[in-house]
Amino acid sequence: MKIDQLKSRIESSVNLDFGGIFSESIELFKKVWVQGLVTFLIMMACIMPFYLIIYIPMFAAGFNDPQSFESDQPPVWFAVLMIVFMPIFLLAVMTISNGLMAAFYRICKLKDKEEMGKDDYFRFLKGENLKKSFVLGLYATGLTFLGMLACGIGVIYVMVPVSLFPVFLAFRQDLTAAEIVKASFALGNKNWLVIFGLLLVCGFLANLGVIACYIGLFFTAMFGKIPLYFVYKNSLGFDADEQHEQPILEA
Structure with a gap:
């Protein structure tokens, strides 16, 4: 099964380097800050x-x-x-966030590898991709509520694998929603401390945009998401995944 092979690749992958990913995230942010701003504005408009x-x-x-x-x-x-x-409300937010973030990570790959491609922000919010984003939203919502039942401590744990859902959605479209959840937990558990640290530090820096009368937050918010792209790239790479990008099937 492909999920078993993927989990084996995750287990045999190198340990992530916090400093390296942090530096790479800064450099990539310089290339995708405009697309990040657009993604953030679309997300706010959809959730409002x-x-x-x-x-x-x-x-x-x-x-x-x-x-x-x-x-x-x-x-x-x-x-x-x-x-x-x-x-x-939480399910809607999770579904929209999964779809838009998956599109953003795809754009990150295009800019990072200097590939040609369209900035399709709604690529994962239509057709079969929308259904998968919705199912992942169900998983994320359920896991969040389960985490809340554990006195809130569980939320801290599940936030790492849940945050990886959009990355696998973007680059492993051959996987089902359930397989994406399994792969996200496998990668998240292997590098939990590093990923959590990156989310914490980069998320804090991203929120420094509030200093500029809160308007700056619109420009910096997506910086906190970029490290997850490098978590996937540095763990699994893309060479073996190029074949998995599939055309969008309209519902």
Whole structure:
């Protein structure tokens, strides 16, 4: 089975170098910051309607009954809304994020290897790729809730393999969603500390954009995601994966 072969390659791969990946990420960011900005803006535009679904009823209720949110306990209808809608909201965010991030990583590869190709930001949000992004969103949502049940500690653990979902989605389109999850856990577990450290440090640096009146965050936010591209590249490479890129099949 291809997943067994892939897991064997992961196990036999070299240990990742934190400093090397960090330096490579800085250099690649100089090439893809525009595409990162576009990806971030598209992501915000796609997620914004779901925020409105939450906040519009709150504003309407507060306008009609200003005292409804003054007590220590929120209104029953609001608690029910959050319980019902939050899983849907998280699933939508995960699905959109998986698709857009996979497209961004594909663009990173084009720029890194100086290949010709179209900056197709919605490549993984249509056809069969959308279905796979959705299923991965289900996995990510379920794993996140399971992590929360473990007093939140589990969330810290699963954030590493879950963050690798879009990378495998981008470069191993021959894998099913379940196989992507297995491969992500295999790679994440092998290099958990290095990947977690990269996410932590680069994520912190990416958020320094808030210093520029928060506008800078739009330009720097995607820097925190670039190390995952090099995690995949330095562990598995691309030569054997070129054959796995498949045309998009419309639903």
